[in-house]
Amino acid sequence: MVRWQPGTSERLQAAALELFASNGYEQTTAAEIAQSVGLTERTFFRHFSDKREVLFRGQELLVEAFLGGMTTAPGDAAPMELVAGALESAADLFPAERRDHSRLRQSVIDQNPALQERERHKMSVLAATLGDALRARGVAEPAATLAAESATTVFGVAFTQWISPGETRPMVEIERAMLAELRDLTAVGPGNGPAAKA
Amino acid sequence: MVRWQPGTSERLQAAALELFASNGYEQTTAAEIAQSVGLTERTFFRHFSDKREVLFRGQELLVEAFLGGMTTAPGDAAPMELVAGALESAADLFPAERRDHSRLRQSVIDQNPALQERERHKMSVLAATLGDALRARGVAEPAATLAAESATTVFGVAFTQWISPGETRPMVEIERAMLAELRDLTAVGPGNGPAAKA
DNA sequence: GTCTATAGTGCGATAGAC
DNA sequence: GTCTATCGCACTATAGAC
Numbered sequence: 001m002v003r004w005q006p007g008t009s010e011r012l013q014a015a016a017l018e019l020f021a022s023n024g025y026e027q028t029t030a031a032e033i034a035q036s037v038g039l040t041e042r043t044f045f046r047h048f049s050d051k052r053e054v055l056f057r058g059q060e061l062l063v064e065a066f067l068g069g070m071t072t073a074p075g076d077a078a079p080m081e082l083v084a085g086a087l088e089s090a091a092d093l094f095p096a097e098r099r100d101h102s103r104l105r106q107s108v109i110d111q112n113p114a115l116q117e118r119e120r121h122k123m124s125v126l127a128a129t130l131g132d133a134l135r136a137r138g139v140a141e142p143a144a145t146l147a148a149e150s151a152t153t154v155f156g157v158a159f160t161q162w163i164s165p166g167e168t169r170p171m172v173e174i175e176r177a178m179l180a181e182l183r184d185l186t187a188v189g190p191g192n193g194p195a196a197k198a
Numbered sequence: 199m200v201r202w203q204p205g206t207s208e209r210l211q212a213a214a215l216e217l218f219a220s221n222g223y224e225q226t227t228a229a230e231i232a233q234s235v236g237l238t239e240r241t242f243f244r245h246f247s248d249k250r251e252v253l254f255r256g257q258e259l260l261v262e263a264f265l266g267g268m269t270t271a272p273g274d275a276a277p278m279e280l281v282a283g284a285l286e287s288a289a290d291l292f293p294a295e296r297r298d299h300s301r302l303r304q305s306v307i308d309q310n311p312a313l314q315e316r317e318r319h320k321m322s323v324l325a326a327t328l329g330d331a332l333r334a335r336g337v338a339e340p341a342a343t344l345a346a347e348s349a350t351t352v353f354g355v356a357f358t359q360w361i362s363p364g365e366t367r368p369m370v371e372i373e374r375a376m377l378a379e380l381r382d383l384t385a386v387g388p389g390n391g392p393a394a395k396a
Numbered sequence: 397g398t399c400t401a402t403a404g405t406g407c408g409a410t411a412g413a414c
Numbered sequence: 415g416t417c418t419a420t421c422g423c424a425c426t427a428t429a430g431a432c
Binding site for chain 4: 029030031041045049050051
Binding site: 079080113116117118120121123124142143145146147149150153154156157161178181182183185186187 | 277278311314315316318319321322340341343344345347348351352354355359376379380381383384385
């Protein structure tokens with residue numbers, strides 16, 4: 001008899017998403033998830049530090065993608081050029097085939113405040129990591145933090161649009177549009193509005 | 199016998215902050231907080247839906263301040279002008295006398311991931327509310343969401359600076375500096391910056 | 397792998413305020 | 415009388431300790 005199979009975490013993740021989607025997040029216990037793939041509750045918590053975490057594995061890949069997209073930029077690139085590179089790289093993780101999976105996962109998250117909190121936290125960690133990378137490349141404060149936070153904001157808005165009903169454009173295209181929108185938006189402000197735009 | 203005194207929530211909040219600061223957040227039980235002001239654990243949970251929430255009451259005031267700062271702007275104000283107005287208004291909640299209290303509270307939050315999650319969530323709710331207000335004023339998407347998220351980003355960075363050791367400038371001044379920094383930062387980007395030749 | 401503390405809920409009882 | 419804050423108890427799930 002097979003005592004354990006490879007990919008335990010992955011099987012737990014898949015089972016959890018299914019159960020959460022059909023029965024609701026709070027109505028699904030960690031023990032149920034574990035049992036549905038032939039494991040014990042104790043094993044579930046050895047793989048995931050808490051119940052929410054089972055939905056958020058894979059975020060490390062997102063962080064790596066963002067960082068990877070920065071390293072390929074030229075040495076004298078401006079902060080927002082680094083951000084643009086990071087966003088382009090991150091878009092690779094969101095091919096068309098993954099759209100429906102992302103939609104299902106997001107629908108679960110949207111229905112539970114605790115999961116929304118965890119999602120925000122992960123984005124926050126991503127922003128902090130990006131800030132570190134920007135500072136390591138010589139970007140000063142507060143520009144590094146502002147650029148990093150703007151990157152996650154643009155990513156978040158773009159992702160929301162990417163999974164919205166009827167949307168068919170690839171992620172990278174949506175990201176570029178959002179980034180351009182942010183630039184236009186901030187260019188128009190106090191003492192610098194449309195009237196002063198000459 | 200006085201069964202209850204007014205301001206129960208406030209007394210619980212003050213007691214909780216003290217206990218968290220001296221004994222640590224996780225080492226402090228809800229029952230201890232309640233007992234320290236002569237109440238039971240059950241009553242604590244009547245006032246706060248969960249243990250973390252006791253540190254985050256008062257955020258409603260922040261939301262109101264942001265919204266109030268928007269309503270006073272002229273009808274044809276650009277989105278980022280509305281954001282600027284909201285930030286100015288919010289700064290009133292952070293007078294010099296509150297700086298040390300804010301520092302203590304933040305030191306507790308910084309030491310616990312669960313509290314950081316809640317803080318991010320509250321910021322996220324604030325951003326969503328601001329987005330609604332901007333849309334109500336006729337700002338289109340995705341500009342409304344981007345402007346709202348940028349507002350909370352600038353606020354967050356400004357607040358971090360405001361409570362940093364040795365900082366003496368008033369909140370409103372720091373906010374203005376951060377907003378200007380964001381404008382400069384986003385103005386320089388792909389196809390539009392010093393490194394981006396013609 | 398078991399054992400335990402704590403977070404958090406549900407319900408009924410009680411003590412005041414009005 | 416009504417309304418609401420508090421209490422007390424039983425209970426489950428999470429999560430950490432042993």
